[in-house]
Amino acid sequence: MTVNRHWRLASYPEGMPSEANWTFTEGPIPEPGPTAILARAIYLDVAPYMRGRMSPQKNYAPGVKLGDVMIGGGIGEVIESNAAQYKPGDFVVTDHGFGWQQYAVLQPSAVRKVERELAPLPYWLDALGLNGMTAYFALLDAGRMRPGETVVVSAAAGSVGQIAGQIARLGGARAVGITSSATKAAWCREAGYADVVEYRNEPDLRAAVANTCVAGVDVFIDNTGGPIHDAVMQNLATYARVVIVGSISLAAKFGQPDIGLRFQRQTLIARATIRGFLVSDYQHQQAEARRRMAEWCRAGLMKSRFDIVKGIENMPQAFLRLLTSQNLGKQLVQVADEPA
Amino acid sequence: MTVNRHWRLASYPEGMPSEANWTFTEGPIPEPGPTAILARAIYLDVAPYMRGRMSPQKNYAPGVKLGDVMIGGGIGEVIESNAAQYKPGDFVVTDHGFGWQQYAVLQPSAVRKVERELAPLPYWLDALGLNGMTAYFALLDAGRMRPGETVVVSAAAGSVGQIAGQIARLGGARAVGITSSATKAAWCREAGYADVVEYRNEPDLRAAVANTCVAGVDVFIDNTGGPIHDAVMQNLATYARVVIVGSISLAAKFGQPDIGLRFQRQTLIARATIRGFLVSDYQHQQAEARRRMAEWCRAGLMKSRFDIVKGIENMPQAFLRLLTSQNLGKQLVQVADEPA
Numbered sequence: 001m002t003v004n005r006h007w008r009l010a011s012y013p014e015g016m017p018s019e020a021n022w023t024f025t026e027g028p029i030p031e032p033g034p035t036a037i038l039a040r041a042i043y044l045d046v047a048p049y050m051r052g053r054m055s056p057q058k059n060y061a062p063g064v065k066l067g068d069v070m071i072g073g074g075i076g077e078v079i080e081s082n083a084a085q086y087k088p089g090d091f092v093v094t095d096h097g098f099g100w101q102q103y104a105v106l107q108p109s110a111v112r113k114v115e116r117e118l119a120p121l122p123y124w125l126d127a128l129g130l131n132g133m134t135a136y137f138a139l140l141d142a143g144r145m146r147p148g149e150t151v152v153v154s155a156a157a158g159s160v161g162q163i164a165g166q167i168a169r170l171g172g173a174r175a176v177g178i179t180s181s182a183t184k185a186a187w188c189r190e191a192g193y194a195d196v197v198e199y200r201n202e203p204d205l206r207a208a209v210a211n212t213c214v215a216g217v218d219v220f221i222d223n224t225g226g227p228i229h230d231a232v233m234q235n236l237a238t239y240a241r242v243v244i245v246g247s248i249s250l251a252a253k254f255g256q257p258d259i260g261l262r263f264q265r266q267t268l269i270a271r272a273t274i275r276g277f278l279v280s281d282y283q284h285q286q287a288e289a290r291r292r293m294a295e296w297c298r299a300g301l302m303k304s305r306f307d308i309v310k311g312i313e314n315m316p317q318a319f320l321r322l323l324t325s326q327n328l329g330k331q332l333v334q335v336a337d338e339p340a
Numbered sequence: 341m342t343v344n345r346h347w348r349l350a351s352y353p354e355g356m357p358s359e360a361n362w363t364f365t366e367g368p369i370p371e372p373g374p375t376a377i378l379a380r381a382i383y384l385d386v387a388p389y390m391r392g393r394m395s396p397q398k399n400y401a402p403g404v405k406l407g408d409v410m411i412g413g414g415i416g417e418v419i420e421s422n423a424a425q426y427k428p429g430d431f432v433v434t435d436h437g438f439g440w441q442q443y444a445v446l447q448p449s450a451v452r453k454v455e456r457e458l459a460p461l462p463y464w465l466d467a468l469g470l471n472g473m474t475a476y477f478a479l480l481d482a483g484r485m486r487p488g489e490t491v492v493v494s495a496a497a498g499s500v501g502q503i504a505g506q507i508a509r510l511g512g513a514r515a516v517g518i519t520s521s522a523t524k525a526a527w528c529r530e531a532g533y534a535d536v537v538e539y540r541n542e543p544d545l546r547a548a549v550a551n552t553c554v555a556g557v558d559v560f561i562d563n564t565g566g567p568i569h570d571a572v573m574q575n576l577a578t579y580a581r582v583v584i585v586g587s588i589s590l591a592a593k594f595g596q597p598d599i600g601l602r603f604q605r606q607t608l609i610a611r612a613t614i615r616g617f618l619v620s621d622y623q624h625q626q627a628e629a630r631r632r633m634a635e636w637c638r639a640g641l642m643k644s645r646f647d648i649v650k651g652i653e654n655m656p657q658a659f660l661r662l663l664t665s666q667n668l669g670k671q672l673v674q675v676a677d678e679p680a
Contacts, residue, residue: 060609225604244608258605262598264565267616268584269400274614276607 004029006069006101007315012055016252016323019316021054022070022100030105037086037111039076041102041312041335045125046072046319047159048223048248057255060278070315073129074098075114075121076106077339083108089339091116093124100315102335119297121338126304126330127163127293134245134279135163136289138221140171141282142243142275147172149218150237152209154228156193157184157305159330160245164221165192166302173219176212178228180325187305187328205231216240216270224249225258233263236270244276251323305329344369346409346441347655352395356592356663359656361394362410362440370445377426377451379416381442381652381675385465386412386659387499388563388588397595400618410655413469414438415454415461416446417679423448429679431456433464440655442675459637461678466644466670467503467633474585474619475503476629478561480511481622482583482615487512489558490577492549494568496533497524497645499670500585504561505532506642513559516552518568520665527645527668545571556580556610564589565598573603576610584616591663645669 007022032038052059053071064071076098078090086092091114098104114124126132138160139145151168155161156177168175169192177193179185185196195212202208209217209231216237222229226249233242250258267274282289296302307327309318312335322331347362372378392399393411404411416438418430426432431454438444454464466472478500479485491508495501496517508515509532517533519525525536535552542548549557549571556577562569566589573582590598607614622629636642647667649658652675662671 058609060611222604225602229604244604247604247608250605258602260599260602262565262600262602264562264569264584264587264598264616265590267614268587268618269398269616271400271616271618271621273616274607276604276609276611276613278608278611281611 002029003027004101004103005312006099007312009054009064009066009068009070011066013254015254015256017051017054017316017320019320022316024313029103032080032082032105034082036105036107037078037083037092038080039092039098039104039106040079041074041076041098041104042091042338043122043125043308044072044074044098044100044312044315044333044335045129046315046322046331046333047130048246048251048322050319051251051254051323055255060280070100071096072098072100073125074104075124076104079103085113090114091121093129095130100312102312118294122306122308122330122332123297123304125332126159126306127297127302128290130279131159131330132163132293133282133286133289134160134277135167135221136293137279137282137285138243138245138277139164139167139219142277143219143221143241145171145173145219149173150213150215151175151219151221152178152213152217152232153193153221153223154178154232155223155246155248155325156188156196157191157328158223160221160223162187162191162304162329163302166296168192170296170301176209178209178232184328191303191305199228206234209235219243221245226250226260230261233261233266236266236272238270240270240272242272242274244274248323307331308334310334342369343367344441344443345652346439347652349394349404349406349408349410351406353594355594355596357391357394357656357660359660362656364653369443372420372422372445374422376445376447377418377423377432378420379432379438379444379446380419381414381416381438381444382431382678383462383465383648384412384414384438384440384652384655384673384675385469386655386662386671386673387470388586388591388662390659391591391594391663395595400620410440411436412438412440413465414444415464416444419443426453430454431461433469435470440652442652455634458634462646462648462670462672463637463644465672466499466646467637467642468630470619471499471670472503472633473622473626473629474500474617475507475561476633477619477622477625478583478585478617479504479507479559482617483559483561483581485511485513485559489513490553490555491515491559491561492518492553492557492572493533493561493563494518494572495563495586495588495665496528496536497531497668498563500561500563502527502531502644502669503642506636508532509534510636510641516549518549518572524668531643531645539568539571546574549575559583561585566590566600570601573601573606576606576612578610580610580612582612582614584614588663647671648674650674
């Protein structure tokens with residue numbers, strides 16, 4: 001291979017993105033500067049936050065400019081290195097800095113070394129990446145989860161959800177997952193959930209949450225917003241903590257005002273706390289959390305399921321699978337075979 | 341006077357209460373038991389929380405039963421005492437335990453002694469009562485207000501609002517009040533507010549808040565809910581703290597679902613914290629807060645404005661003044677002249 005292939009943002013979608021919002025381009029493989037490395041993508045990430053970057057609207061981080069390579073994390077094999085810390089054949093991971101492309105020039109300060117003996121490669125974009133850190137800090141810091149509590153997680157079979165269920169179980173809490181299908185529900189039960197609500201099969205979602213959380217919901221990790229949020233908010237226990245991690249249910253109407261039930265009265269009565277959550281606020285604590293997660297992975301206490309699409313040409317398709325809830329487990333794109 | 345007169349709850353209102361929801365009754369003056377006191381009301385409280393007690397719906401405290409004397413705080417003069425701590429002529433205050441009546445039998449554990457040398461009688465149902473404690477803990481504990489921050493308070497000329505403005509100024513924050521009229525706005529400026537938004541005169545309330553809070557809102561003490569809430573939520577600074585203290589704007593549609601704009605995305609982007617607040621959760625810290633408030637009162641740093649209706653027969657009218665935002669300052673009912 002002598003060319004680099006990349007997906008560039010071509011237009012801002014309204015509501016749900018489509019493949020037409022990107023263009024698939026080719027260019028030369030870049031040269032690493034005097035301190036940088038050149039990495040070849042093995043796995044690339046797709047994640048809900050990317051929807052927010054496909055917009056000129058105010059967000060917690062700047063959007064991708066039209067014509068630029070789409071933002072994204074990745075695991076790569078070092079091909080060339082001008083950095084003392086890395087040599088060809090090493091594996092590196094970056095949360096956002098790879099981009100949707102086959103080759104990337106990376107600064108050593110922007111990557112972490114992958115230690116394959118701790119966990120297989122895909123885990124480094126999962127339990128040991130943004131998803132794991134999100135589940136860990138959303139539950140244990142923002143959510144202040146305590147043993148014996150009832151924890152509800154929406155999008156429970158998804159990338160953050162499958163890890164949150166396992167951390168909740170490890171921490172002595174009772175986790176209830178909310179997910180779309182029986183297949184996903186079965187996986188949730190394997191992934192630590194004591195009970196699962198299949199929301200598409202529940203005519204009265206509020207009652208279904210009440211039935212699985214008879215003493216109320218102590219911690220709610222909200223990955224979706226929308227009607228699932230509404231059902232849980234009507235079942236809060238006193239002093240409940242609601243952590244707003246994502247709003248994927250709003251993806252189809254991204255940027256439009258979200259109109260619906262409001263829960264100020266319930267929030268007051270429960271003296272609940274609702275917190276907006278961004279894992280980037282925990283940068284300085286992630287090394288320690290990652291050590292714990294790696295220990296759980298090595299001990300077999302933390303298992304992820306992956307939904308892997310092959311081929312750089314399928315990046316948009318993989319991302320759209322995720323936005324439309326078709327994936328089971330962490331969605332990744334495998335761009336090249338794993339070296340032995 | 342040989343009879344006691346009381347207001348009893350006759351029916352549960354739908355939406356805004358009316359005088360027909362109570363009946364004005366007479367009965368014998370009760371006898372204090374072996375450890376109790378008999379007090380004669382001087383001032384009785386009316387407060388928004390009472391609306392929540394006029395309902396069989398789930399709330400943070402049980403509602404008043406039909407036929408029972410309406411709940412409420414009061415300041416009374418001790419007429420008879422079987423309690424060692426009190427003698428006739430003393431003044432006592434209770435946050436909720438007096439009821440809408442002229443005479444009440446009170447247990448000494450349920451009242452506090454009024455020290456008139458610290459502050460005039462009405463202050464004991466205000467800065468040194470629930471309103472003062474609410475403003476103090478909502479700002480300093482739940483809101484974690486810091487010097488230099490921008491604090492927005494809705495219902496700023498009201499009982500909690502007028503105290504919150506003064507505490508914010510004492511704490512080195514810049515307080516912006518939201519209130520209904522020019523008269524109230526003028527009082528807000530006296531009461532510590534650096535800037536005031538008169539919401540009835542603002543065609544674009546969101547822009548008006550933005551113009552007075554150019555770096556965003558760090559702390560929002562929300563006494564109202566509704567459209568004022570919406571305007572502030574669209575102006576949150578990063579790491580903003582929103583304290584849900586009351587929802588008086590919903591009084592007219594009490595018990596109905598509150599439908600409107602939702603701010604999950606803004607909450608996430610700002611990493612804001614929204615907390616439901618009840619002053620009763622701070623019971624064990626109130627003695628210390630009350631000492632500080634009393635010190636500020638004595639030093640002339642904490643001044644309240646009172647809106648005093650006279651006569652036990654006007655209790656419902658005073659309460660309805662409050663619910664319809666006609667009062668200026670803390671609304672009380674004076675049931676008897678203050679003894680010299």
